[in-house]
Structure formats: structure tokens, C-alpha cells
Amino acid sequence: MNVIKYRRVATLLTQRIMKMDAATKHTSIxxxxxxxxxxxxxxxxxxxxxxxxxxxxxxxxxxxxxxxxxxxxxxxxxxxxxxxxxxxxxxxxxxxxxxxxxxxxxxxxxxxxxxxxxxxxxxxxxxxxxxxxxxxxxxxxxxxxxxxxxxxxxxxxxxxxxxxxxxxxxxxxxxxxxxxxxxxxxxxxxxxxxxxxxxxxxxxxxxxxxxxxxxxxxxxxxxxxxxxxxxxxxxxxxxxxxxxxxxxxxxxxxxxxxxxxxxxxxxxxxxxxxxxxxxxxxxxxxxxxxxxxxxxxxxxxxxxxxxxxxxxxxxxxxxxxxxxxxxxxxxxxxxxxxxxxxxxxxxxxxxxxxxxxxxxxxxxxxxxxxxIAGVLAMVREELQDVPLYYTMDRLFGRVHLETMPMLVMRSAILNSGYKVSYSHASRMSIKTAAPSQVVWDIIRTWEKTHPAKPAKLAADPVARFILTQDIKTQNIDLSPRGDANPTSRRDGRLRFQYNPTPHWGPGTRAAVNVGEEKIAKSIKNQSKHSKNKKNDKRQHSLSDDEERKKMNTGSETAE
The missing domain is CATH 3.40.50.150 (Vaccinia Virus protein VP39)
Incomplete structure (x- = not known):
């Protein structure tokens, strides 16, 4: 208990010192x-x-x-x-x-x-x-x-x-x-x-x-x-x-x-x-x-x-x-x-x-x-009349197949007579107006040379149902073509950025709108339940005292 109290006091003192430093110094951005x-x-x-x-x-x-x-x-x-x-x-x-x-x-x-x-x-x-x-x-x-x-x-x-x-x-x-x-x-x-x-x-x-x-x-x-x-x-x-x-x-x-x-x-x-x-x-x-x-x-x-x-x-x-x-x-x-x-x-x-x-x-x-240049270059290449997109990992993961190279998939869609593009929102995206039947027929054609493991198909009836359907699209061609590689990729633009620092996110909501000091949640909630118990006991004791006072007042009035 003494160690916990010491840590708590030390944390509060550190916070006060940091606030004093912040009050005397400016942070320049x-x-x-x-x-x-x-x-x-x-x-x-x-x-x-x-x-x-x-x-x-x-x-x-x-x-x-x-x-x-x-x-x-x-x-x-x-x-x-x-x-x-x-x-x-x-x-x-x-x-x-x-x-x-x-x-x-x-x-x-x-x-x-x-x-x-x-x-x-x-x-x-x-x-x-x-x-x-x-x-x-x-x-x-x-x-x-x-x-x-x-x-x-x-x-x-x-x-x-x-x-x-x-x-x-x-x-x-x-x-x-x-x-x-x-x-x-x-x-x-x-x-x-x-x-x-x-x-x-x-x-x-x-x-x-x-x-x-x-x-x-x-x-x-x-x-x-x-x-x-x-x-x-x-x-x-x-x-x-x-x-x-x-x-x-x-x-x-x-x-x-x-x-x-x-x-x-x-x-x-x-x-x-x-x-x-x-x-x-x-x-x-x-x-x-x-x-x-x-x-x-x-x-x-x-x-x-x-x-x-x-x-x-x-x-x-x-x-x-x-x-x-x-x-x-x-x-x-x-x-x-x-x-x-x-x-x-x-x-x-x-x-x-x-x-x-x-x-x-x-x-x-x-x-x-x-x-900015990389993202806008991708946005400019997006198909504007095609809402939403597929993702390669979801398509091939659903049927337990080895993922097809992106350029092969894009080439196959272009060879079938449909346009295709990336979406700036996902590096594995496939945005195309091709019907879903064509997309799955391309995957079924790929499965002939890159079959899934029988054990996985036996345990997944949905994947087995998809792969056993007949290929209805004629002349599926997986041969690569030059225009399947978009200009933004050929130019080596910075299209997708990795998180440069830890804790990459929206940050913490400002506390000044509430009018309270910014106190760490872990410190604010320390001994929360014990404080509630003490407050309950105090309220009970206060109510008992009030009842005694009323009783005493009543007895004095009767006298």
C-alpha cells in the first residue's frame, strides 16, 4: 500500500512540475x-x-x-x-x-x-x-x-x-x-x-x-x-x-x-x-x-x-x-x-x-x-463511373488460392474487354465495370494451374461451390499486357504511405471544451470503486445522523 501511495504522489508531482514548465515555456511548431x-x-x-x-x-x-x-x-x-x-x-x-x-x-x-x-x-x-x-x-x-x-x-x-x-x-x-x-x-x-x-x-x-x-x-x-x-x-x-x-x-x-x-x-x-x-x-x-x-x-x-x-x-x-x-x-x-x-x-x-x-x-x-502528387495521380486514374471495388486478398483468400499477381489480374480484365483501375483507398484494390461472373471466371481459370489444397476445399462448402461452377466467359486470357501497369505505378509515385511514427492516429480529444484540467484516465480512475464505497458509507452515516436529530427534535417538542 505504501508503494502504491508513493507512486501515486510521485505521478501527481511530476504532472504539476510538467504543467509549471509548460506555463513558463513555449512549444514552437x-x-x-x-x-x-x-x-x-x-x-x-x-x-x-x-x-x-x-x-x-x-x-x-x-x-x-x-x-x-x-x-x-x-x-x-x-x-x-x-x-x-x-x-x-x-x-x-x-x-x-x-x-x-x-x-x-x-x-x-x-x-x-x-x-x-x-x-x-x-x-x-x-x-x-x-x-x-x-x-x-x-x-x-x-x-x-x-x-x-x-x-x-x-x-x-x-x-x-x-x-x-x-x-x-x-x-x-x-x-x-x-x-x-x-x-x-x-x-x-x-x-x-x-x-x-x-x-x-x-x-x-x-x-x-x-x-x-x-x-x-x-x-x-x-x-x-x-x-x-x-x-x-x-x-x-x-x-x-x-x-x-x-x-x-x-x-x-x-x-x-x-x-x-x-x-x-x-x-x-x-x-x-x-x-x-x-x-x-x-x-x-x-x-x-x-x-x-x-x-x-x-x-x-x-x-x-x-x-x-x-x-x-x-x-x-x-x-x-x-x-x-x-x-x-x-x-x-x-x-x-x-x-x-x-x-x-x-x-x-x-x-x-x-x-x-x-x-x-x-x-x-x-x-x-x-x-499529394502520388495520391492525386491515382485519383485521376480511377474509374469515375464505377462505385466501390474488389480486393485481391479477399477474392483469392475466399477460395483458398495463391494470390494472382496484380498485373496479371488487371491484364486478364483488360483482355476481356473491360476497363480496370486501382482505388486510392486500397493498395490491393481492383475497380472495374466487369460483371462478377467475369471476375470469378478469371479466378477459376487461374485455379486450373494453381489449385487449392483439397483439405481446405473439403472444409469450406462456399469455396467449393464457387470453384466448381462452369466458366461461362469465353477466351479468358491471362497473358500480361503493357497498359495493365498504370502510369502512377510506372513513374514510381508515392501512392501509399506507411505509418511514419508510433501511435499514428487521430490523437486525444481536447479537454479545454469541458473546462477541466487534462488528467490521465489511468490516474483519474485510480481507487474509483473504493472511493464510491467511502461515499456510500458517508451518505449512510449522514442519513443516520439526520434521523437521530429528527428523533431528538421530536422528543424535545413533546416535552
């Missing part, structure tokens, strides 16, 4: 052109997110140029069509809101590295965080561009939902789920403005708790190998559903799954007629429990309307369902139902190319330039 000073460890900062911040700066640089040019063209057309001769306004206000600023590093980097910005609002609910932001603004000499705000993020955005107060870009990078901020965000962003949204609750989005995913995002997640791209598509449909309530809709520019989080960049426009197209952009997901095959069921569609004079006029219709039978045609197993997910393209290929070109021409501006 340099990233890009910004340098921030931290007096306390209670303000949230995560160095892992440097890639996120670098990519956001690259995207905002291209977007602000586009937005400014679009507004100038609109102003010029308005001036030409106006009855009065008006001068074309060449000044375009570009305001950015960082709703959850913490240290203010992101806002400071935006102010110093993104052109055309007129004002940035750095907001945080914590007084300590706002004080840190103010000090860092002065230290970085960007006081003329950044305005601080201490307010609830949703309330601040609701105050700016009038069109003359809206922000051109809103950055939402919360700890966990961003859905609570989306309703306010889609109302307070300008017409054609940009939303930058991060989600770090990947366990929820990746299918570990589908019921929680539905309560937060309005969609059921599935535990599949393509869960990271599915997480992106769940987040996109969530943003779209919030926007549709106010006759607005989104156009994705770039959607990234990296490390422990997902990040989407979407433009927001207004138009009730365009909101009617949303059902054709969403799909339910049928996931086979045996072979992991994915089948999509669109929630709506459009077809030519014969009653209209204009042949381009389309008519909405509801597709027939379900797209699958009771049992999977590949493995004879049942399906799970998930979704809805965003099944339209999640990238703008032209925009991605321009961002990639900007990063390649200015590598000195980004600490993670090589990784």
Missing part, C-alpha cells in the same frame, strides 16, 4: 509558412494532419482562382444587361470560416499561403484555444486577414446564413463525426462555395456499428473490404441530404480516404430542379455474405419523355427491385442490405488534374508534396 506557439497542452494539435492541411491549401488555391473568375464573369454580364451603365466590380470578397480552429494553425496557413483571400474567421468554443489563436495571429503577422471568434460553430454559421453574409469556403475538421455541423454549413456557404469536411469516426463508417452509422449519417454501413470508399460515399450522401432540405445540391471535386480519416471537397449550388436528380445519384447496396460481391440498386433514374416536344427533356422513374435474387449467383449465399450511398462520381477529373499540376510545379510549398 513550424509547418509551411506558419509558426505557432503553444503555452498549454490542452489545445488540440495533431501533426499527423499535415497532409490534410497541405492538400486543403492546394485545393483552395485552385478553387479561389476559379471562384473569382466566375464571379467576375457574372458581374460583367450583369453590367452589360443592366439599363444603367455600371462599372464592373473587379474586387471579389473571398471569406473562409474555420469553424473548429483549435491552435489556429490551419487558418494562419490559409492566410499566408492561399491567394485572393480577403478574410478568415477562426472560431473555437474554448477560451484557451481562442487566446492561443490570437497570440499566434500576432506572432505570424496576419492580423489584417484573420478574425477570431469564440462561439458555438453551428450558431456562428446560422448567424451567417443570409446570402450577403455567407462564406465562400467553410472548413469542418471536427474530432469524430461532422454531421452535427452540416445543417448549418450547407446554409451558410455561398452559391458555388466550397465545403471542406473531415470525418475521423472510421469505425462507425467502416461497418463496425451500422446502427450508429444510420443514426449519425442516415445510412447503414457494411463491413466490407471496400469500406473506405463506401465511407466517402456515405458522407457525400449525408451532405447531399442536408443540402436538399434547402433546395441545394453538391458537386464533389475531390474525395480522399487517407490514414485514419476521410476528407471531401464539395461545391454547393442552389436549384430545386437539380435536387430532383438526387435519387439517380444514390443507391442501396446488396452485399453478399459469402463471396463479398457488391450489387447496387439505384434509388431513381431518368428516361426520355415521349410526351415532351424537346427530346432532351427527361422523365424520372423508379427502378424495379431487387437487383439480386434470394441467393447469390456466385456462391449461393444470402445478402446484407446497406446504404443509401452516393453512387455518382466522387471526383472532378479536370479539377484534380489542375491541383496535381499546381503541386508538381510548386513542391517547395508543401511538406507532403510527394504524397
Amino acid at each position: 513550424k509547418e509551411g509558412k506558419a509558426e505557432i506557439l503553444l503555452k498549454t497542452d490542452q489545445v488540440f494539435y495533431n501533426p499527423v494532419q499535415e497532409f490534410n492541411r497541405d492538400l486543403s491549401i492546394a485545393v483552395l488555391t485552385i478553387f479561389t482562382n476559379d471562384y473569382k473568375a466566375e464571379v467576375l464573369v457574372k458581374n460583367e454580364k450583369f453590367a452589360q444587361n443592366s439599363k444603367y451603365k455600371e462599372k464592373v466590380d473587379t474586387e471579389v470578397d473571398i471569406t473562409i470560416l474555420e469553424a473548429l480552429s483549435a491552435t489556429g494553425l490551419r487558418s494562419i496557413r490559409y492566410a499566408k499561403e492561399v491567394p485572393n483571400i480577403t478574410k478568415i474567421v477562426a472560431n473555437d468554443l474554448s477560451p484557451k484555444a481562442v487566446d492561443t489563436i490570437k497570440e499566434n495571429i500576432v506572432h505570424n503577422e496576419v492580423k489584417d486577414l484573420i478574425e477570431t471568434s469564440q462561439d458555438d460553430a453551428c450558431m456562428l454559421m446560422y448567424k451567417h446564413k443570409q446570402y450577403w453574409k455567407r462564406f465562400v469556403a467553410i472548413d469542418l475538421d471536427p474530432y469524430g463525426c461532422p454531421s452535427v455541423f452540416l445543417d448549418a454549413a450547407v446554409q451558410s456557404v455561398q452559391e458555388g462555395g466550397l465545403l471542406l469536411v473531415t470525418a475521423t469516426d472510421m469505425a462507425v463508417l467502416a461497418g463496425n456499428t451500422p446502427e450508429t452509422c444510420y443514426s449519425k449519417y442516415g445510412a447503414i454501413s457494411l463491413k466490407t473490404k471496400c469500406c473506405h470508399e463506401m465511407a466517402l460515399r456515405i458522407l457525400l450522401q449525408c451532405i447531399e441530404s442536408h443540402a436538399n432540405r434547402y433546395s441545394r445540391y453538391i458537386v464533389p471535386l475531390l474525395s480522399i480516404s487517407a490514414d485514419f480519416y476521410i476528407r471531401v471537397f464539395v461545391r454547393v449550388f442552389t436549384g430545386a430542379i437539380h435536387c430532383k436528380n438526387t435519387t439517380s445519384k444514390l443507391s442501396m447496396v446488396y452485399h453478399c455474405t459469402g463471396c463479398d460481391n457488391i450489387t447496387l440498386q439505384p434509388m431513381g433514374g431518368f428516361k426520355p419523355n415521349p410526351t415532351e416536344r424537346n427530346p432532351a427533356q427527361m422523365k424520372a422513374y423508379l427502378p424495379t427491385a431487387p437487383p439480386v435474387g434470394e441467393f447469390c449467383v456466385n456462391c449461393n449465399q444470402r445478402h446484407h442490405l446497406g446504404g443509401p450511398i452516393w453512387s455518382a462520381p466522387i471526383h472532378d477529373e479536370l479539377f484534380v488534374t489542375r491541383v496535381l499540376t499546381h503541386v508538381e510545379h510548386n513542391p517547395e510549398l508543401f511538406g507532403t508534396a510527394k504524397r
Whole structure:
């Protein structure tokens, strides 16, 4: 007992000494052109997110140029069509809101590295965080561009939902789920403005708790190998559903799954007629429990309307369902139902190319330039009209076969007349529009020269069922071809990065929002149960004393 008490006292003393040192010293953090000073460890900062911040700066640089040019063209057309001769306004206000600023590093980097910005609002609910932001603004000499705000993020955005107060870009990078901020965000962003949204609750989005995913995002997640791209598509449909309530809709520019989080960049426009197209952009997901095959069921569609004079006029219709039978045609197993997910393209290929070109021409501006260039090169190669993907380890592991080389698999799909690409979300991914029958026929052809062990097939009826099916695709060709190797791989780009440090993750939630000191959980919970027992005994003793006092008071009154 004495040893335990000594350790506890020593730990508390060490913490107090560390806090005293932190109060007298500054921690300096340099990233890009910004340098921030931290007096306390209670303000949230995560160095892992440097890639996120670098990519956001690259995207905002291209977007602000586009937005400014679009507004100038609109102003010029308005001036030409106006009855009065008006001068074309060449000044375009570009305001950015960082709703959850913490240290203010992101806002400071935006102010110093993104052109055309007129004002940035750095907001945080914590007084300590706002004080840190103010000090860092002065230290970085960007006081003329950044305005601080201490307010609830949703309330601040609701105050700016009038069109003359809206922000051109809103950055939402919360700890966990961003859905609570989306309703306010889609109302307070300008017409054609940009939303930058991060989600770090990947366990929820990746299918570990589908019921929680539905309560937060309005969609059921599935535990599949393509869960990271599915997480992106769940987040996109969530943003779209919030926007549709106010006759607005989104156009994705770039959607990234990296490390422990997902990040989407979407433009927001207004138009009730365009909101009617949303059902054709969403799909339910049928996931086979045996072979992991994915089948999509669109929630709506459009077809030519014969009653209209204009042949381009389309008519909405509801597709027939379900797209699958009771049992999977590949493995004879049942399906799970998930979704809805965003099944339209999640990238703008032209925009991605321009961002990639900007990063390649200015590598000195980004600490993670090589990784950004590698990821964007893969994104540009992705098949945009093919949602989700297969993974090689799952396909061949399901039937207990030696895994086919990636280039052989890609060559076989190309030889069958179908396109194929990687997904940036997985190094073992196969994204193709080829039917599942073709994919499994390629695997069955491979099995003839690389058979599975009989003992494993005897113990697995699903694998035995898959491999014993007839090959229906004619002329399966496994011979390699040159175009099966993508350009990003041939160029040796940094496509997938290994974790550079231990404990690579989202970090610990900041404690300043609660107003409590940051105390280690192991120390805070020491002797928790014994403390509860002491409190119970004390309450019992107090209640006994109260009863005695009442009895004494009653006897005195009787006398």
C-alpha cells in the first residue's frame, strides 16, 4: 500500500512540475509558412494532419482562382444587361470560416499561403484555444486577414446564413463525426462555395456499428473490404441530404480516404430542379455474405419523355427491385442490405488534374508534396463511373488460392474487354465495370494451374461451390499486357504511405471544451470503486445522523 501511495504522489508531482514548465515555456511548431506557439497542452494539435492541411491549401488555391473568375464573369454580364451603365466590380470578397480552429494553425496557413483571400474567421468554443489563436495571429503577422471568434460553430454559421453574409469556403475538421455541423454549413456557404469536411469516426463508417452509422449519417454501413470508399460515399450522401432540405445540391471535386480519416471537397449550388436528380445519384447496396460481391440498386433514374416536344427533356422513374435474387449467383449465399450511398462520381477529373499540376510545379510549398502528387495521380486514374471495388486478398483468400499477381489480374480484365483501375483507398484494390461472373471466371481459370489444397476445399462448402461452377466467359486470357501497369505505378509515385511514427492516429480529444484540467484516465480512475464505497458509507452515516436529530427534535417538542 505504501508503494502504491508513493507512486501515486510521485505521478501527481511530476504532472504539476510538467504543467509549471509548460506555463513558463513555449512549444514552437513550424509547418509551411506558419509558426505557432503553444503555452498549454490542452489545445488540440495533431501533426499527423499535415497532409490534410497541405492538400486543403492546394485545393483552395485552385478553387479561389476559379471562384473569382466566375464571379467576375457574372458581374460583367450583369453590367452589360443592366439599363444603367455600371462599372464592373473587379474586387471579389473571398471569406473562409474555420469553424473548429483549435491552435489556429490551419487558418494562419490559409492566410499566408492561399491567394485572393480577403478574410478568415477562426472560431473555437474554448477560451484557451481562442487566446492561443490570437497570440499566434500576432506572432505570424496576419492580423489584417484573420478574425477570431469564440462561439458555438453551428450558431456562428446560422448567424451567417443570409446570402450577403455567407462564406465562400467553410472548413469542418471536427474530432469524430461532422454531421452535427452540416445543417448549418450547407446554409451558410455561398452559391458555388466550397465545403471542406473531415470525418475521423472510421469505425462507425467502416461497418463496425451500422446502427450508429444510420443514426449519425442516415445510412447503414457494411463491413466490407471496400469500406473506405463506401465511407466517402456515405458522407457525400449525408451532405447531399442536408443540402436538399434547402433546395441545394453538391458537386464533389475531390474525395480522399487517407490514414485514419476521410476528407471531401464539395461545391454547393442552389436549384430545386437539380435536387430532383438526387435519387439517380444514390443507391442501396446488396452485399453478399459469402463471396463479398457488391450489387447496387439505384434509388431513381431518368428516361426520355415521349410526351415532351424537346427530346432532351427527361422523365424520372423508379427502378424495379431487387437487383439480386434470394441467393447469390456466385456462391449461393444470402445478402446484407446497406446504404443509401452516393453512387455518382466522387471526383472532378479536370479539377484534380489542375491541383496535381499546381503541386508538381510548386513542391517547395508543401511538406507532403510527394504524397499529394502520388495520391492525386491515382485519383485521376480511377474509374469515375464505377462505385466501390474488389480486393485481391479477399477474392483469392475466399477460395483458398495463391494470390494472382496484380498485373496479371488487371491484364486478364483488360483482355476481356473491360476497363480496370486501382482505388486510392486500397493498395490491393481492383475497380472495374466487369460483371462478377467475369471476375470469378478469371479466378477459376487461374485455379486450373494453381489449385487449392483439397483439405481446405473439403472444409469450406462456399469455396467449393464457387470453384466448381462452369466458366461461362469465353477466351479468358491471362497473358500480361503493357497498359495493365498504370502510369502512377510506372513513374514510381508515392501512392501509399506507411505509418511514419508510433501511435499514428487521430490523437486525444481536447479537454479545454469541458473546462477541466487534462488528467490521465489511468490516474483519474485510480481507487474509483473504493472511493464510491467511502461515499456510500458517508451518505449512510449522514442519513443516520439526520434521523437521530429528527428523533431528538421530536422528543424535545413533546416535552
